[in-house]
Amino acid sequence: MKAAEVILEALKREGVDTIFGFPGGSVIPLYDALYNSDINHILVRHEQGAGHMADGYARASGKVGVCFATSGPGATNLVTAIANAYMDSVPMVAITGQVSRHLIGLDSFQEADVTGITLPIVKHSYLVKDPTTLTRIIREAFHIASTGRPGPVVVDIPVDVTKEDVEFDSAVLPAMRLPGYKPNLKGHPKQIRAAAQVIAAAQRPVIYAGGGVISANASDELRELAVYSQIPVTATLTGKGCFPEDHDLSMGMLGMHGTPYANYAISRSDLVIAVGVRFDDRVTGKLEAFAPEAGFVHIDIDPAEISKNVVVDIPIVGDAKTVLPALLAELKKLDLSFDRRREWTEQVETWKREHPLAVKEAENGDIMPQSAVKKIWEITDGEAVVCTEVGQNQMWAAQHYLCRHPRTFISSGGLGTMGFGFPAAIGAQVARPDALVVDIAGDGSFQMTSQELATAVQYGLPVKVCILNNQYLGMVRQWQELFWDKHYSQTCMECQPDFVKLAEAYGAEGYRVEASTDLEGVLRTAFASDRPAVIDIRVKREANVFPMIPAGGTIHDMMEREL
Amino acid sequence: MKHTLSVLVENKPGVLTRVAGLFARRGFNIDSLVVAETESAAVSRMTITVEEQDQPVEQVTKQLHKLINVLKITDLDPSGSVERELLLIKVKADAESRSAIMQIVEIFRAKIVDVSAEVLIVEMTGTREKVSAFMELLTPFGVVELMRTGRIAMSRGKRAT
Numbered sequence: 001m002k003a004a005e006v007i008l009e010a011l012k013r014e015g016v017d018t019i020f021g022f023p024g025g026s027v028i029p030l031y032d033a034l035y036n037s038d039i040n041h042i043l044v045r046h047e048q049g050a051g052h053m054a055d056g057y058a059r060a061s062g063k064v065g066v067c068f069a070t071s072g073p074g075a076t077n078l079v080t081a082i083a084n085a086y087m088d089s090v091p092m093v094a095i096t097g098q099v100s101r102h103l104i105g106l107d108s109f110q111e112a113d114v115t116g117i118t119l120p121i122v123k124h125s126y127l128v129k130d131p132t133t134l135t136r137i138i139r140e141a142f143h144i145a146s147t148g149r150p151g152p153v154v155v156d157i158p159v160d161v162t163k164e165d166v167e168f169d170s171a172v173l174p175a176m177r178l179p180g181y182k183p184n185l186k187g188h189p190k191q192i193r194a195a196a197q198v199i200a201a202a203q204r205p206v207i208y209a210g211g212g213v214i215s216a217n218a219s220d221e222l223r224e225l226a227v228y229s230q231i232p233v234t235a236t237l238t239g240k241g242c243f244p245e246d247h248d249l250s251m252g253m254l255g256m257h258g259t260p261y262a263n264y265a266i267s268r269s270d271l272v273i274a275v276g277v278r279f280d281d282r283v284t285g286k287l288e289a290f291a292p293e294a295g296f297v298h299i300d301i302d303p304a305e306i307s308k309n310v311v312v313d314i315p316i317v318g319d320a321k322t323v324l325p326a327l328l329a330e331l332k333k334l335d336l337s338f339d340r341r342r343e344w345t346e347q348v349e350t351w352k353r354e355h356p357l358a359v360k361e362a363e364n365g366d367i368m369p370q371s372a373v374k375k376i377w378e379i380t381d382g383e384a385v386v387c388t389e390v391g392q393n394q395m396w397a398a399q400h401y402l403c404r405h406p407r408t409f410i411s412s413g414g415l416g417t418m419g420f421g422f423p424a425a426i427g428a429q430v431a432r433p434d435a436l437v438v439d440i441a442g443d444g445s446f447q448m449t450s451q452e453l454a455t456a457v458q459y460g461l462p463v464k465v466c467i468l469n470n471q472y473l474g475m476v477r478q479w480q481e482l483f484w485d486k487h488y489s490q491t492c493m494e495c496q497p498d499f500v501k502l503a504e505a506y507g508a509e510g511y512r513v514e515a516s517t518d519l520e521g522v523l524r525t526a527f528a529s530d531r532p533a534v535i536d537i538r539v540k541r542e543a544n545v546f547p548m549i550p551a552g553g554t555i556h557d558m559m560e561r562e563l
Numbered sequence: 564m565k566h567t568l569s570v571l572v573e574n575k576p577g578v579l580t581r582v583a584g585l586f587a588r589r590g591f592n593i594d595s596l597v598v599a600e601t602e603s604a605a606v607s608r609m610t611i612t613v614e615e616q617d618q619p620v621e622q623v624t625k626q627l628h629k630l631i632n633v634l635k636i637t638d639l640d641p642s643g644s645v646e647r648e649l650l651l652i653k654v655k656a657d658a659e660s661r662s663a664i665m666q667i668v669e670i671f672r673a674k675i676v677d678v679s680a681e682v683l684i685v686e687m688t689g690t691r692e693k694v695s696a697f698m699e700l701l702t703p704f705g706v707v708e709l710m711r712t713g714r715i716a717m718s719r720g721k722r723a724t
């Protein structure tokens with residue numbers, strides 16, 4: 001069998017049914033094998049789109065996302081998407097073509113050292129020089145990408161390798177050779193017991209949960225623990241949906257643009273139970289002032305995250321799916337009444353009442369971007385799969401679109417990649433064909449990957465792009481307003497396409513809304529359609545994201561609302 | 564404080580780049596690095612000395628553990644391990660100075676490995692401190708060039724490093 005066909009067979013064995021990609025010289029044999037294959041291929045318009053689609057697909061489904069690109073520029077176009085997946089720990093396998101083995105290192109046409117370029121942004125990578133190792137390498141790639149702390153794996157394959165004949169027996173699973181890779185899943189029982197003790201003793205505990213809970217599929221386990229021990233929960237941006245945000249114990253997101261009550265609770269807490277998080281600077285602000293009264297329990301599968309930014313008291317290295325139930329079982333043995341925490345949960349309730357996420361409606365009928373997000377939430381009953389771009393749109397979406405389920409809020413958290421949301425939404429739609437998938441976008445971000453409209457139309461993927469259009473690069477403009485003497489340097493997008501015509505040019509539906517009274521009707525029409533749609537929502541241009549704790553600040557620096 | 568990390572890795576192309584790149588990325592400067600095969604051809608040992616800077620060395624060893632090709636890392640305790648460096652030094656030696664140099668060589672149990680009319684090449688092994696002391700003593704004679712291998716180290720007692 002040709003090695004190219006063997007690659008596809010090996011992918012199928014890993015459960016791959018869809019590949020996002022773009023052909024080119026070095027992957028022609030691979031695409032030739034695809035010609036007769038039953039694997040579904042989504043032809044993108046730029047390789048970055050393929051990477052983000054694989055990413056969105058992976059986050060929405062929990063499966064490994066797969067993308068193909070050719071050597072040289074094809075592969076380098078994937079770099080942003082790979083970095084994005086790395087920062088947010090998304091399982092992804094990127095298969096890139098490479099020039100023939102005898103041309104490597106000679107500055108050949110469309111040659112780039114892809115394993116070298118991607119070295120700092122992959123969980124692992126391979127350059128396949130021997131076709132007989134292909135099946136083993138692909139098996140290892142999927143194993144590495146999807147286990148432990150998930151992440152992207154690059155498999156770079158010279159074109160002549162894919163043309164060779166190799167033996168393939170679908171019944172024989174090649175043995176993996178990964179002597180240095182043994183993720184610790186279980187969590188140390190002594191540590192778990194110690195954590196149960198401090199949780200039982202805590203007066204003002206808070207659960208700080210992140211993307212790790214979602215990648216571990218441990219949302220149910222987290223909820224059981226939180227509800228049983230009556231501990232309020234705050235989630236990070238990538239953790240949104242790991243705990244139902246309409247639950248009494250939910251405090252929404254914390255950090256720079258988090259809710260006042262989540263940030264108050266963290267700063268007054270005596271015990272932070274951190275699960276699947278990495279104490280990012282957007283969450284902690286000034287490290288010394290983060291949860292100053294608290295002790296820390298940190299559950300994470302990656303030992304390198306333990307005490308990286310915040311020194312923790314009780315680290316538990318393990319899979320949240322295993323550790324959380326074990327922790328709950330220990331707590332139940334202690335058989336304490338958690339009623340005495342009522343004072344604390346009531347305090348949190350008071351903060352919620354007194355410091356809600358405020359939206360001041362515009363007096364002249366302008367659409368407030370926050371209200372637009374709330375309207376989208378209302379119309380979709382909080383059940384849509386929401387992707388976001390990066391910037392103000394992302395923070396408004398995080399604040400005002402309350403999620404009930406894991407894998408329904410997909411956003412570029414770590415890398416903050418503008419242009420991520422739309423292709424990610426296409427990937428999510430492939431994973432969840434029956435779901436309503438909405439990309440909450442900004443006009444700046446959307447223009448970075450809007451060419452994927454062609455992809456959405458070609459494959460009939462009815463993604464809805466809701467542009468909160470303020471004709472600004474709004475988040476940078478906001479910083480310039482607040483911290484840079486209103487020097488609006490290069491943040492005003494004076495020339496923009498007509499987004500309605502742009503959508504129509506690609507064969508999608510285009511809508512424009514300028515008055516708040518029209519918003520609901522247009523959204524309902526667009527969401528009811530079975531075609532992709534772009535809704536250009538003209539929002540109040542100078543609206544800012546509040547609350548805000550400036551970078552490196554503390555709770556005392558919080559600006560709660562628009563002045 | 565200096566740390567000596569003994570790192571067992573799979574003997575595969577690109578592994579050195581992964582390890583070295585990780586040190587640079589996490590802000591650690593490698594003082595010396597020795598890489599060679601071990602008793603098993605499939606496994607190499609890297610002996611890396613680093614100076615602890617703003618962050619504890621533990622940060623980088625944890626990250627190293629995450630590299631798929633890294634098998635084992637030992638942060639060697641100086642008192643619990645034997646460490647050696649190899650030095651080759653080419654020193655000016657005329658008829659007058661030759662015997663003085665040979666005396667120093669003998670005291671340090673070093674070895675003259677090449678003799679020519681004007682220079683000697685001396686080989687010596689020892690701890691970093693001993694090597695430095697030896698170099699210092701030879702410096703007044705005029706050093707043409709010198710090469711140090713960097714530190715290798717092995718833990719004392721029955722247990723493997």
